[in-house]
Amino acid sequence: MAMPAPAKETTAKPPGQPDLSLCVGLFLAPAFFLVPLLPGEYPVYVATEILILGLFAMSFNLIYGYMGQISFGHAAYFGLGAYATALLMQYLQQETGAVGYFGFFLSMLIAVPVSALGALIIGFFIVRLTGIYFAMLSLAFGELLFYIVFSWYSFTKGDDGIQGLLPPAFFRDVYNFYYFTLIVVACALLVMWRISRSPFGYTLRMLRENAQRAAFVGINVRLTMLVNFVLAGAFAGLAGSLWGPFQRSVSPALLGWHESGLAIFMSLIGGAGYFIGPVVGSIVYTGLYAYVTRFTDYWPLTIGVIILAVVLFAPGGLLSLLDNALRRLREKRDGDGERRERKP
Amino acid sequence: MSGDLLRIEGLTKMFGGIQAAHNIDYTLSKGEIAAIIGPNGAGKSTVFGLITGAQKPDTGRIWFEGRDITGLPAHEIVNAGISRAFQVANIFPKLTVLENVRSSLQVRRGHVFSLFGDARRLCAEEAGELIDRCDLSDKRLLEAADLSQGDKKRLELAIALSSAPKLLLLDEPVAGMSRDEASQTMDLVTRLNEEMGLTILFTEHNMSIVFGHAKRVLLLHRGEAIIDGSPQEVRDSPVAQEIYFGEQVL
Numbered sequence: 219m220a221m222p223a224p225a226k227e228t229t230a231k232p233p234g235q236p237d238l239s240l241c242v243g244l245f246l247a248p249a250f251f252l253v254p255l256l257p258g259e260y261p262v263y264v265a266t267e268i269l270i271l272g273l274f275a276m277s278f279n280l281i282y283g284y285m286g287q288i289s290f291g292h293a294a295y296f297g298l299g300a301y302a303t304a305l306l307m308q309y310l311q312q313e314t315g316a317v318g319y320f321g322f323f324l325s326m327l328i329a330v331p332v333s334a335l336g337a338l339i340i341g342f343f344i345v346r347l348t349g350i351y352f353a354m355l356s357l358a359f360g361e362l363l364f365y366i367v368f369s370w371y372s373f374t375k376g377d378d379g380i381q382g383l384l385p386p387a388f389f390r391d392v393y394n395f396y397y398f399t400l401i402v403v404a405c406a407l408l409v410m411w412r413i414s415r416s417p418f419g420y421t422l423r424m425l426r427e428n429a430q431r432a433a434f435v436g437i438n439v440r441l442t443m444l445v446n447f448v449l450a451g452a453f454a455g456l457a458g459s460l461w462g463p464f465q466r467s468v469s470p471a472l473l474g475w476h477e478s479g480l481a482i483f484m485s486l487i488g489g490a491g492y493f494i495g496p497v498v499g500s501i502v503y504t505g506l507y508a509y510v511t512r513f514t515d516y517w518p519l520t521i522g523v524i525i526l527a528v529v530l531f532a533p534g535g536l537l538s539l540l541d542n543a544l545r546r547l548r549e550k551r552d553g554d555g556e557r558r559e560r561k562p
Numbered sequence: 563m564s565g566d567l568l569r570i571e572g573l574t575k576m577f578g579g580i581q582a583a584h585n586i587d588y589t590l591s592k593g594e595i596a597a598i599i600g601p602n603g604a605g606k607s608t609v610f611g612l613i614t615g616a617q618k619p620d621t622g623r624i625w626f627e628g629r630d631i632t633g634l635p636a637h638e639i640v641n642a643g644i645s646r647a648f649q650v651a652n653i654f655p656k657l658t659v660l661e662n663v664r665s666s667l668q669v670r671r672g673h674v675f676s677l678f679g680d681a682r683r684l685c686a687e688e689a690g691e692l693i694d695r696c697d698l699s700d701k702r703l704l705e706a707a708d709l710s711q712g713d714k715k716r717l718e719l720a721i722a723l724s725s726a727p728k729l730l731l732l733d734e735p736v737a738g739m740s741r742d743e744a745s746q747t748m749d750l751v752t753r754l755n756e757e758m759g760l761t762i763l764f765t766e767h768n769m770s771i772v773f774g775h776a777k778r779v780l781l782l783h784r785g786e787a788i789i790d791g792s793p794q795e796v797r798d799s800p801v802a803q804e805i806y807f808g809e810q811v812l
Contacts, residue, residue: 412677412678413677413678415680415681415682416676416677416678416679416680416681417665417668417669417673417674417676417679417681417684418673418674418675418676418677419681420657420661420664420665420668420681421665421668421669421674423654423656423657423661423665424654424657424665424666424669427654427655427656427657428652428653428654428655430652431648431652431653431654431721432654433635433636433637433640434614434616434636434637434640434645434646434652434722435637435640435665435666435669435670435721435724435725436637436640436641436669436670436725437637437669437674438635438637438674439637442674442675445675
């Protein structure tokens with residue numbers, strides 16, 4: 219896979235037009251609800267992955283699209299959450315090999331504070347820097363965590379990962395687990411939606427737009443960045459907590475830069491300037507991966523071409539294409555009417 | 563002197579080998595409107611930067627309302643009551659005018675970490691009033707990046723005012739404005755001072771603006787305070803004429 223494209227146009231674009239995000243979200247919600255009607259289990263399996271990685275990419279976009287910093291190590295918090303859940307599930311395993319319902323929910327819940335704590339400790343150092351230094355330091359810490367998990371065999375089983383994570387009977391059903399994931403992700407997205415429209419959400423936009431002015435308005439820039447970093451880590455951890463029970467295993471690769479790249483790709487493809495952009499990116503990326511790899515081994519080439527096309531022809535992501543088309547339609551309808559307020 | 567709003571003592575700052583500010587003493591009382599003048603590189607912006615926490619002085623102290631604010635981070639100095647507008651309009655370009663002002667007000671009201679409040683409602687009314695006062699009413703829904711240079715400066719003034727400052731520092735508030743825009747803006751600045759009692763310190767190259775609006779003028783030259791007096795005193799001073807007005811004529 220190619221190195222992630224650096225932040226360019228998308229960083230300057232505001233997470234605007236949530237009208238569009240809302241419309242896309244209202245369209246996607248029933249679509250996701252109806253996925254199990256498709257024949258076979260495979261589409262449900264793919265849709266589960268889309269949702270989990272979509273949530274992970276959304277959490278990344280709190281840092282990228284809203285705060286204007288790029289993290290190359292965001293998978294560390296996704297992986298921390300996945301491992302927290304996996305290790306606790308394994309610890310609470312019953313004789314049957316599965317974990318009880320209480321243990322299952324507890325294992326999932328623990329991921330959020332664990333990832334948040336990890337993000338707090340690492341973020342404390344990272345938010346001292348911005349731009350490329352922020353990106354590089356996040357990468358360094360991400361790889362550090364990866365190597366710890368990779369090498370600490372007695373605790374994490376190292377390269378073998380943790381296998382045989384059996385959720386309780388109800389959640390072993392592909393369809394049930396899918397709806398469970400859908401509910402968790404939908405709730406997380408609702409919370410993020412509220413945050414994006416809160417004063418805190420606007421504080422992040424101010425940091426992205428002009429951190430110097432933000433400081434001279436009275437914002438403690440570092441503290442605000444740290445709080446957002448922890449929030450993003452917590453949501454990434456929540457996404458990670460779904461991964462183990464879904465895949466029945468976790469491996470160190472979940473913390474690696476390759477996984478971090480996924481969040482970046484998804485945000486770029488869907489549109490980092492749009493609230494729902496990363497989910498759209500996940501649909502495209504994960505969906506294509508699931509089906510293209512059935513026909514060809516040239517997946518890196520395929521996704522490389524797609525990313526190239528997006529960066530060249532739709533630098534604001536696929537949603538920006540839709541957004542521009544709708545705007546042109548609106549302008550045609552209203553004549554060259556006056557500009558409206560964006561309502562981010 | 564405890565009645566002073568701002569008191570500066572022995573302020574010195576070196577950049578490399580250049581003396582940007584040297585042993586400057588200065589006081590500002592509540593309700594004053596004063597200007598700092600001087601040729602390019604005289605240290606005007608440096609003094610602003612030192613007062614507002616953008617830079618830390620090498621030596622010297624700054625008191626605001628009797629509190630030592632030397633070396634505090636910028637955001638704490640804003641919260642203490644000193645707000646500034648920059649020489650080149652410093653705004654949030656991809657946010658609308660309304661969002662620029664409303665978000666700044668929300669910061670002042672302590673909503674920075676409010677995760678679930680509705681940003682569009684909080685402080686919206688006040689933001690509207692502030693925008694009206696800065697003559698931007700018809701542009702409130704425009705993206706700040708699309709404003710004219712003059713409007714950007716006025717928007718920055720609105721942002722600076724949204725911090726409810728006790729002392730407002732304006733670095734060349736009318737630079738890049740047309741003559742009409744400039745006089746409109748300075749009228750606004752004068753009103754803020756006279757009607758609301760806001761203490762204002764500004765720098766400006768345009769001498770008619772300085773002498774027309776400042777009640778006190780400080781002349782800096784190569785980082786040193788040369789004269790601090792009424793506009794008339796500064797205008798009549800031979801030293802001032804030599805280093806400043808002489809240069810301007812040339």
